[in-house]
Amino acid sequence: MPSYKIIFLGGGNAAGYAARAFVENGLNAGELAIVTEEPYCAYERPALSKGYLLGAARLPGFHTCVGGGGERQAPEWYSGKGIAYLTNSRVIKADLAKKALTLESGEVLSYEHLIIGTGARPIRLTESAVPGANLGGIHYLRDVKDADALVAAIAVAKETGGKAIVVGGGYIGMEVAAGLASNGLTVTLIFPGSHLLSRLFTPELAAVYERLYDAKGVKMVKGAKVVGFGGADGKVSSVDYKDATGAVHHLEASLVVVGVGAQANVELFKGQLEMAAGGIKVDGQMATSVPGVFAVGDVAAFPLASVATGQVSLARQEHVTHCRLSAAQAAKAILGLSPPPYDYLPYFYSRVFALSWVFYGEAPAKAAKVHFGDMTEAKCFGCLWLGTGGKVVGAFLEGGSADDAVVLKGAVAKGLLLSAEAVTGSGAAVVAQLKAKL
Ligand SMILES: Cc1cc2nc3c(=O)[nH]c(=O)nc-3n(C[C@H](O)[C@H](O)[C@H](O)COP(=O)(O)OP(=O)(O)OC[C@H]3O[C@@H](n4cnc5c(N)ncnc54)[C@H](O)[C@@H]3O)c2cc1C
Numbered sequence: 001m002p003s004y005k006i007i008f009l010g011g012g013n014a015a016g017y018a019a020r021a022f023v024e025n026g027l028n029a030g031e032l033a034i035v036t037e038e039p040y041c042a043y044e045r046p047a048l049s050k051g052y053l054l055g056a057a058r059l060p061g062f063h064t065c066v067g068g069g070g071e072r073q074a075p076e077w078y079s080g081k082g083i084a085y086l087t088n089s090r091v092i093k094a095d096l097a098k099k100a101l102t103l104e105s106g107e108v109l110s111y112e113h114l115i116i117g118t119g120a121r122p123i124r125l126t127e128s129a130v131p132g133a134n135l136g137g138i139h140y141l142r143d144v145k146d147a148d149a150l151v152a153a154i155a156v157a158k159e160t161g162g163k164a165i166v167v168g169g170g171y172i173g174m175e176v177a178a179g180l181a182s183n184g185l186t187v188t189l190i191f192p193g194s195h196l197l198s199r200l201f202t203p204e205l206a207a208v209y210e211r212l213y214d215a216k217g218v219k220m221v222k223g224a225k226v227v228g229f230g231g232a233d234g235k236v237s238s239v240d241y242k243d244a245t246g247a248v249h250h251l252e253a254s255l256v257v258v259g260v261g262a263q264a265n266v267e268l269f270k271g272q273l274e275m276a277a278g279g280i281k282v283d284g285q286m287a288t289s290v291p292g293v294f295a296v297g298d299v300a301a302f303p304l305a306s307v308a309t310g311q312v313s314l315a316r317q318e319h320v321t322h323c324r325l326s327a328a329q330a331a332k333a334i335l336g337l338s339p340p341p342y343d344y345l346p347y348f349y350s351r352v353f354a355l356s357w358v359f360y361g362e363a364p365a366k367a368a369k370v371h372f373g374d375m376t377e378a379k380c381f382g383c384l385w386l387g388t389g390g391k392v393v394g395a396f397l398e399g400g401s402a403d404d405a406v407v408l409k410g411a412v413a414k415g416l417l418l419s420a421e422a423v424t425g426s427g428a429a430v431v432a433q434l435k436a437k438l
Pocket residue numbers: 009010011012013014015035036037038044045046047048049089090091092117118119120141142143172265268296297298299317318319320321323347348349350351
């Protein structure tokens with residue numbers, strides 16, 4: 001039975017950053033194996049809904065850790081460091097008591113330390129039994145295989161003048177709709193909220209992006225729920241949706257992309273590990289309830305302190321910065337470096353068309369929302385969420401520089417106190433104002 005000191009299960013975004021942290025902190029050749037069902041070494045997954053759809057990002061160009069400003073770790077990087085990278089190797093059983101993983105091939109691997117980084121998978125409309133949801137031509141986007149299928153479908157739709165429908169107005173739906181429109185397709189974006197990205201955007205922020213989508217010819221159907229798909233020869237040709245009044249509408253579609261959220265891949269560990277928040281419960285070292293077993297990235301439910309209240313709760317974060325940092329945290333813990341407890345400030349970013357935004361912290365409904373900057377021309381603008389006593393608990397900026405993002409991060413991390421009336425002027429002026437207070 002092949003045996004390793006450390007196995008990283010899941011060769012996703014976190015795996016690449018864990019490998020880097022192990023190497024930087026004294027890993028010996030032959031100690032680490034990464035086991036993944038995908039045919040590729042770790043890559044920067046966010047590129048799939050951005051550059052990949054435009055033909056700009058292709059492997060090996062976006063292997064980790066290029067997104068985090070590090071070296072591009074192509075397969076030779078791993079072999080050169082004595083790390084075994086087992087691609088096309090799906091784990092079908094994890095026996096944590098025996099410290100053994102069984103691969104689909106029947107091979108069994110054993111370990112001393114295990115890091116679980118199995119990530120998440122898209123929620124499929126077949127799971128909620130939406131009629132016709134299993135038809136061909138209905139796409140989801142999680143990995144390179146999905147992205148390749150979508151790119152091929154875009155090419156066909158371009159040739160045939162086909163109509164594309166995107167289901168979901170979150171960041172995946174928004175980015176994919178922008179990618180399809182940039183490819184020249186006729187796009188309709190259907191979502192249940194009253195405005196785009198309603199989990200984060202204020203109506204005022206959403207209005208800026210909605211104007212842009214409108215200008216790019218993307219039709220938005222708000223307050224709507226997809227209730228069925230029609231098709232011929234096993235392929236989707238229409239979408240039925242219900243509007244807020246309950247009326248059902250029918251739209252032609254040759255290509256559908258669904259982005260309605262994700263769920264963590266935890267099934268292998270149910271009954272073996274303590275679970276929380278839909279993921280695997282870990283402590284500040286990313287250690288699970290079983291000694292020697294760690295969980296990182298999308299799958300980990302870790303202690304997260306609220307910026308607004310200071311209250312600590314177990315939370316999952318499906319974001320690449322958390323996956324990178326938590327991977328490094330587990331690597332250091334396994335190497336006996338006893339890192340300080342994981343201290344994470346939520347951070348999100350997205351890019352649509354020529355726009356690009358960042359957000360740090362939280363966006364509590366009760367906070368005062370103070371918008372600033374040029375929201376008409378959609379140049380540099382943003383919003384601050386001010387909690388009790390005017391404490392900055394959330395900060396959003398569109399069109400800023402990397403240095404500006406550092407200022408926003410600092411404003412939230414430090415909990416700057418501001419009065420709403422004092423936040424005025426251009427985006428640059430408000431960033432300068434925050435910088436002066438740090
Ligand atoms: C299209 C898209 C766009 C995104 N854009 C952004 C963005 O703009 N900003 C941002 O912050 N975040 C973004 N994210 C989220 C970010 O990519 C994830 O948070 C990150 O990939 C999580 O890393 P991970 O290693 O935990 O999981 P993943 O990267 O999902 O990796 C999990 C790996 O485990 C493998 N695996 C699972 N089960 C098994 C098994 N049983 N056996 C073997 N292998 C297995 C999977 O195949 C996969 O390779 C985006 C995600 C997607 C899908």
